[in-house]
Amino acid sequence: MSHLTGLAPSDLPSELRFLQYPSSKESTYLPAIRQLISNDLSEPYSICVYRYFLYQWGDLCFMALDADDKLIGVVISKLEAHRGGPMRGYIAMLAVREEYRGKGIATRLVRMAIDIMIERDADEIALETEVTNTAAMKLYERLGFLRSKRLHRYYLNGNSAFRFVLYIKESAATLRYEDYDPELPPSA
Amino acid sequence: MSESRIDRAVNGAMPPLHELSLADKGEETAHHQSQAQSPLRMISSAATAAKDITAKFRAAASALETGQLVKDAYFTLFESVGALEIMDPKMDSGYLKPGEALEDEYDVLQNLPPEEVLGIMDQLLCYEMAWYMGNPLSQTLFTSFYLDRMLWPQPKSLEDAKFDRDKRAAPGNGLIHVLLRAYCVGLIKTCDLAHRTIGGEQYYEEEDFVTNLYHRNLLTDVQTAEVKIVLEEAICWLEAEFALHEALKTALLSRLRFRKAFLVALDFEQGITDAQRPSGWEHCSEILPTLHETRHLGAVVEQSFSGKIQRRLASSVPPRPIVTISFDEACTFLGRLCTHSKEAYSILQYDGPSCAMNYVWYFQARQPQPSVYTRCLLQSLILHYTIVLDQRSIKRFVFDSLQEIVLPGSIMIDPANDDVEAPQDPRFQIVQKMNVFISRVADSYFEIFRAICMNRSRMRRMLCHLIIEWDNIQLEAEAMDTDLRDLTKEQPVVDPKAVGGEIWAFPLSSWAFYLKLQQMEWIVHLGFELDIYRVDELGGMYWQVSSASGEHSNPASRANTHGKREAINNCFTWIDFAMLQASATQSLADGLSCFFAFFANTSILPAPYGQFPYSNGSLRYALRMRPFLGLSIPEVPNYAQFAALASLPLADVPATSKSATKPHSASNNPTAEALALLDSAAEALRNARKEWEAISKASPKIARTTNCDDWWRADVKNVLRACIAANIAVGTAKKAVAGVGKGKGVTDVLRVVVGAEDGDKSKGGYHAFWVVPKVIAL
Incomplete structure (x- = not known):
């Protein structure tokens, strides 16, 4: 799905708060989350997509808020058995407000999601990013992700994607499962 | 004023939606000002009785929290992504801005100049x-x-x-x-x-x-x-x-x-x-x-x-x-x-299956890649119903391939066998067994052709699937080979050095092995082309190419010698060439592998050999080798073995502890081991250049490129250019390294740029499969 970010792990602005998405406060946060993520999408996800993730895996969604509780960044993800095989964490969306990019906020958000996934016994974590999104690719590669395949014309705009995968456990390599189709029908 | 999706759904032919449309009733936002038919038209027939469920629906909905998702197990992400929001201009194609007309007006009957x-x-x-x-x-x-x-x-x-x-x-x-x-x-x-x-x-x-x-x-x-x-x-x-x-x-x-x-x-x-x-x-x-x-x-x-x-x-x-x-x-x-x-x-100019496969490969290797129409046309030409390349039956075509690669003039593929009618005749029984073999492999064999007709990304993914199948075929074929020995009266070659003192030909499994190795090489090669590998992985992946091409000596050397003279001669010239090609590939891959290993061991390239928060070298290696982990042969070494074989420092191991080759800080002189890598690289690359030059002189007949010779020759020329550039780069590196000492570390004397890193292959890239580092002496 979409990864809209720039990054350099420098100093995180101290006024930022990082918190897990509280499902009880959908009306407070969801409009801002949608706004932030759909900024760069030509075709936005419907509310169903957000609820699909947030209702089932709200605890794998993390937000960065500034002192005025304005949403600065967000990561949305899920974790479930992938086609009857390994427990696969999936980072679906990541976005940081443009003027806050390059401060390590995205890395922090992703790491918070990954930490919980590991706690919950993830075997591996996967995601897709546009082949031209160098900032996102650098972010994930620094965390140890590798490109596992290229997905031709994956996005609606005709751009291709890389699938990135991070093995958490050795067993991930030996678990047999169908792994050859894109996880997600993409947007944007 | 706007028309929503529901209006059209109701006006259209989706019967149960009349119930759904009731939800809109009384909503002020949706103005159904449009069409002749009422959106609330009730559908009634003898079989249906319409019932207003608005009140029930509202009551049920009021029990839900905002954001709560009610779904069954079959509502997946796919469904959620397919959902559209009515009245959202970006999603609802029926949405109209105030004053906007439903359709643009254009008179197709007007006169035009x-x-x-x-x-x-x-x-x-x-x-x-x-x-x-x-x-x-x-x-x-x-x-x-x-x-x-x-x-x-x-x-x-x-x-x-x-x-x-x-x-x-x-x-x-x-x-x-x-x-x-x-x-x-x-x-x-x-x-x-x-x-x-x-x-x-x-x-x-x-x-x-x-x-x-x-x-x-x-x-x-x-x-x-x-x-x-x-x-x-x-x-x-x-x-x-x-x-x-x-x-x-x-x-x-x-x-x-x-x-x-x-x-x-x-x-x-x-x-x-x-x-x-x-x-x-x-x-x-x-x-x-x-x-x-x-x-x-x-x-x-x-x-x-x-x-x-x-x-x-x-x-x-x-x-x-x-x-x-x-x-x-x-x-x-x-x-x-x-x-x-x-x-x-041109693929119809038949000169054997290897030539046809080369044709498809080089047809497809051109940039930009032929479009989907042409790629489908090519598939139709290869196999149209049961006719291969407009002239061969499927069986004959696979037999041709066996003949080219492992069975020159063998009784196993003799067309005359088909005329034998006596069931006790070995030839009759050979036909039976070979028919079983053909029906087992034919689909998978054409699947190779099909895979290399796909777009480049799919090609790699399909091949990753396919090698598993070819691994199975190879194992099954081994049993068939053993089975057929009595019928073909095969005599083993006596060799005291061999296990059991004799060598059997194993023609069918050797053929499968050959094709499998080819696919393995392609998978790794395509990985380079598609930018799948990071700079720090290149050394290891070239080691992988070298290892796969090294395996080639295995099946090819087992060619059956019990056959007709001319066919054997053909097969042998081809084997000589195939061996040369395997050796040239191995030399170039070895050279680059050692070259990149030198950079890794001297920390010249920004290596990832530090600590990753969530990963380690072994896990990354497992992910990278995943397409090959399921294969029975060749066996994939474990990470420590791999690091030693590819002369790479073990990732995540602090420089002070023991590792295959110790990484060195830039201020130090390179170790003798690291310098030896540079020498090995130079030697392998020298050989590579000689061997690729020899390849470039092969005739189209020998190279099996009679109908695609120009493309093939252009490709070899680019590989040769990569060889030359690599030789020059190693030379530059060796000269520069000699200047190390007197307070100068290795990073003070040379800098390395890898073209693929900035995503632009045209800069310094000679061939998509062969990434040559540019070395700049400082």
Whole structure:
């Protein structure tokens, strides 16, 4: 799905708060989350997509808020058995407000999601990013992700994607499962 | 004021939705001001009894929290992504801004000057090519009012396919009703032919091509010959039209002639492998320049296209922008389509399966890659029903491959066996067993051809699937080989050094092994081309290439020697060449592997050999080797073995602890081991250059490239350039390293740039498979 970010792990602005998405406060946060993520999408996800993730895996969604509780960044993800095989964490969306990019906020958000996934016994974590999104690719590669395949014309705009995968456990390599189709029908 | 998706769903033919529409009742936001039919029309019949469930629905809904998702196990992410929000202008194709009309107005019957007719034709060609590039009809051709009028409602006959469909005496001039109509009819029929060719072969929906016709019929039932006549009549009409300016007339004529030529080129009525086919494509190529030269004579009629037509094509899809490409772009694409399609027929010049496989590989290796139509055409030429390359049966073709690679002149593949009728005759029994073998492998064998006809990303993914199958085939074939020994009276080669003192040929399993190794090499090679590997992985991956090509000596050396002289000679010259190729690949891969290992061991390249928060070298290696982990042979070494074999420092191990080769800080002199890597690289690359030079001198017959020699030779030339560049780079590195010492570390004397790193292969890249580092002495 979409990864809209720039990054350099420098100093995180101290006024930022990082918190897990509280499902009880959908009306407070969801409009801002949608706004932030759909900024760069030509075709936005419907509310169903957000609820699909947030209702089932709200605890794998993390937000960065500034002192005025304005949403600065967000990561949305899920974790479930992938086609009857390994427990696969999936980072679906990541976005940081443009003027806050390059401060390590995205890395922090992703790491918070990954930490919980590991706690919950993830075997591996996967995601897709546009082949031209160098900032996102650098972010994930620094965390140890590798490109596992290229997905031709994956996005609606005709751009291709890389699938990135991070093995958490050795067993991930030996678990047999169908792994050859894109996880997600993409947007944007 | 707006019309929502639900209105149309209700007006359309989705029965249960009348219940759903009740939710809208009384909502102030949705104004159903539009159509003749009421959106709340109740559907009733003897079998249905409508019941108002609004109150129940509201009561049930009030028990839910906001954001709560009610779904069954079958509601997946796929479904959620497919959901649309009504009244959201980006998702609801029926949404209208205040004052916005539901449809754009355009009168397809109005008289147009010739310049505008020309402009419309050229714009249609742009959209047609955009469709061939993989965009949906709804965002390309189906945005034309002319095509829309012609195709909806569905014309019942060719006569019906016109613009004045419901009027008796139509206004409009001959330019519209004769010329533009003929052009459109020709265009639609050509699309039909292309659609069928692509749909009949393997391609990937949405990434290669979109087959959706939005309930339109592309004149499928109309004969191509009839459409040809329409075009010919239009050409005659135009030729007799004296009033037209000469230049315009030429331009219009060339467009009609092109339409006819394009139609003929795509038509397989005379059989797909008909000898006239290539000349049909050539004819298209000849007319194209005139189209391009006269493009400025046309005047654009933008209002004859509208994105709003999409609303009537598919209501469940968000509105999407029209895909616009320039006429220059369209001509370039079309030019390539014609050339590539014509060239595709050369695969029919049969010179054995290896040659055919080489043909496909080098046909496909060109940049930009041939488009999906040509790739499907190529698939049809390779295997049409049960005929291979227009002349071989499937069995004969696979036998030819066995003969080329492992069984020259063997009794196992002797066509005369088929005439033996006595069941006790070994030949009869051989036929039985070989038939079983063929039925086991045939699909998988053609699957290799199919895989390399895909787009580059899919090619790699399909091959990753396929090698697992070939691993199984190899194991099963081993049992068959053993089984067949009695019948063929095979005598082992006595060799005291071999296990058990003798060597058996294992022809069938050797053949499978050979093909499997080829696929393994391709997978890794494509990984380089597709930028799958990071710079720090290159050394290890070249080690992998070297290891796979090293395995080649295994099956090839086992060629059966019990056979007819000429066939054996053929096979041996081929084996010599195959061995040379394997050795040359191994040398180059070894050289680069050592070269990159040198950089890794001296920390010249920004290596990831630090600590990753969530990963380690072993896990990363497991992920990288994943396509090969399931194979029984060749066995994949574990991470520690791999690091030692590829002379790479173990990742995540602090420099102070023991590792295969210790990484060194830049301030130090490189260790003797690291310097030895540089020497090994230099030696391997010297050999690589010699071997690739030898390869470049091979005749097309020996190289099995008789019908694709130019492409193959160009490819080898690029590999050779990579060899030369690598040799120079190693030389530079060695010279620079000699300057280390006296306070100068290795990073003080040289710098390395890897072209692939900035994503631009053209900079310093000679061959997509061979990444040569650029070394700069400081």
